[in-house]
Amino acid sequence: xxxxxxxxxxxxxxxxxxxxxxxxxxxxxxxxxxxxxxxxxxxxxxxxxxxxxxxxxxxxxxxxxxxxxxxxxxxxxxxxxxxxxxxxxxxxxxxxxxxxxxxxxxxxxxxxxxx
Amino acid sequence: xxxxxxxxxxxxxxxxxxxxxxxxxxxxxxxxxxxxxxxxxxxxxxxxxxxxxxxxxxxxxxxxxxxxxxxxxxxxxxxxxxxxxxxxxxxxxxxxxxxxxxxxxxxxxxx
Numbered sequence: 158x159x160x161x162x163x164x165x166x167x168x169x170x171x172x173x174x175x176x177x178x179x180x181x182x183x184x185x186x187x188x189x190x191x192x193x194x195x196x197x198x199x200x201x202x203x204x205x206x207x208x209x210x211x212x213x214x215x216x217x218x219x220x221x222x223x224x225x226x227x228x229x230x231x232x233x234x235x236x237x238x239x240x241x242x243x244x245x246x247x248x249x250x251x252x253x254x255x256x257x258x259x260x261x262x263x264x265x266x267x268x269x270x271x272x
Numbered sequence: 273x274x275x276x277x278x279x280x281x282x283x284x285x286x287x288x289x290x291x292x293x294x295x296x297x298x299x300x301x302x303x304x305x306x307x308x309x310x311x312x313x314x315x316x317x318x319x320x321x322x323x324x325x326x327x328x329x330x331x332x333x334x335x336x337x338x339x340x341x342x343x344x345x346x347x348x349x350x351x352x353x354x355x356x357x358x359x360x361x362x363x364x365x366x367x368x369x370x371x372x373x374x375x376x377x378x379x380x381x382x383x
Contacts, residue, residue, distance in 0.1 A: 159318070161315075163315070191371075199375075200373045200374065200375045200376055201361070201373050203370055203371070206370055250316070252315075252316075259304045259365055259368045260306060260321055261306075261318075261371055262318055263308070263316045263317070263318070265315045266313065266314060266315045
């Protein structure tokens with residue numbers, strides 16, 4: 158149980174284009190989903206928290222107009238990196254938790270490379 | 273300000289022996305603690321958690337100990353296996369809010 162998937166697992170795009178990453182909870186209802194970013198040899202950095210049906214709450218320093226988050230259902234959240242630039246290249250990981258637990262279950266991550 | 277600290281960047285243990293990973297925190301409001309295991313280019317895998325009302329939780333080879341007065345928790349893996357080699361993150365949360373992660377400890381189990 159508690160399986161979270163992400164799609165795509167890796168993506169290469171040109172500078173200036175937008176990329177959408179999907180995060181799905183496969184066997185539970187995720188009332189809250191989180192988006193993280195991990196730079197090489199560093200810990201996970203929380204970007205934003207989203208509750209189903211509500212606007213996402215972004216961490217300080219994260220541009221909400223650049224990283225669009227949608228959590229339209231209890232099993233799906235999307236992160237769209239708009240007008241991507243090479244400095245956006247990173248490993249993006251989502252996590253999800255249900256209403257009855259504080260444990261977050263993580264997706265496998267998406268490697269984004271912007272050329 | 274790092275609220276969750278893992279002061280050992282790496283740990284090397286012989287197969288079959290005990291691995292002890294340590295974590296310290298500063299925020300007394302944290303009430304839930306978790307350990308995750310992570311391989312490169314993969315998402316973290318949940319291992320075990322503990323609520324602040326307990327001081328020990330055990331699941332198979334994994335045991336987490338919590339010392340609230342010292343604001344310290346540890347993960348014990350026994351016996352250690354080569355497949356346990358990975359990066360281990362401790363994390364903490366307060367009132368069901370966002371997780372705060374430590375920097376991670378690389379565990380190498382030698383066969």
